[in-house]
Amino acid sequence: MPQPPPGGGRAAARRGRGRRRARKPVPLAGRYIGYVLYFVGAGLISGAVVHHPLDPARYTKIAIIGVLVFMVATLVNEFLLAAERPGLPRAVLVIVASLLLSFGIGMLSGGLQHFEDFPARGAALVPVGITVSFIAFVLKDAESSWRRLFSPLGLAVLLTASVSFFGLRTIADGLGEASGESGHSHGTGMEEEPDEHGAEKESPASAPESTAPETAPATGAESGHSDDGHSH
Structure with a gap:
């Protein structure tokens, strides 16, 4: 007698084909939203990492x-849209690694931008972002x-x-020296401007001297009254 094929025979094969047909491809909208969220999150982190000293809060x-x-x-890409959902240990590792990956990408893109x-920052x-992003991705x-x-x-x-690191550090030192020279030139300009403003402010300061002639007619008026008094 012919032996039935292992695994349940044709019925099992039909069930397997049914399961394969039941797995639908991920819709385009879901894949698009998942990747947009990736890049938006990384962009926000990159801007925050670079500009943090300006306004920490x-x-x-x-x-x-x-x-x-x-x-x-x-969560969308690794769990909801994934063909096979990972177990709990793998899920925790994916979440932690994704968090590190977000900061690594943020450091790299923000430092370059x-x-x-x-x-100096x-x-x-940039090198820290390269290292962290690689470790997290692996x-x-x-x-x-x-x-x-x-x-x-x-x-x-x-x-x-x-x-x-060494290359960008060298470039950063060069940019720092260039900004230092421009800062000195800008500082001399600022020192000259108060002198000019001071000279301009001295000319209005002579306004009280212009009031001196006003007192002269007053004295003249008083002498006029005295003359009138004498005439009377």
Whole structure:
């Protein structure tokens, strides 16, 4: 007698085909929203990381909002739209790695975008952003192992971060010297301006002297009265 095929035979095969047909592709709108949230969150974080010294309270709020947006994007892309949802340990790792990834991307993009505005800060943010984003991506990627951090690729990323730090630091020092020279020239201009204003202010200060002739007619008037008194 012919043996039935393992796994339930044709009925199991039909059920398997039915499950494959039931898995629908992710709609375009869902994929679009997920990626937009990724980039919006990273953009908010990048702006907050770079501009934080200007207004700590304001940019701390912006950073928190960016983190929340990025986390929502992670939930949408990694859990709601994913073909296979990860278990609890993997889900926690993905959330933590996504949080690190958001800050790494924010440091990298913000440091590059505003390097001329904050050269010293940008020179530090860019290499840190490269390193943090790579570590976070390896931990988040389901097809990678944490051992890839110590692979030749990880060494290349570390070397790139080191070169970028020393290179950007040198450029930042040059920009600092250039701004220092312009600051001195601007300072001399500011010192000359008070002298000019002071000279202009001295001319109105002579206004009380112009009141002296006004007292003269008064004295003349008084002498006129005295003359009149004598005439009378």
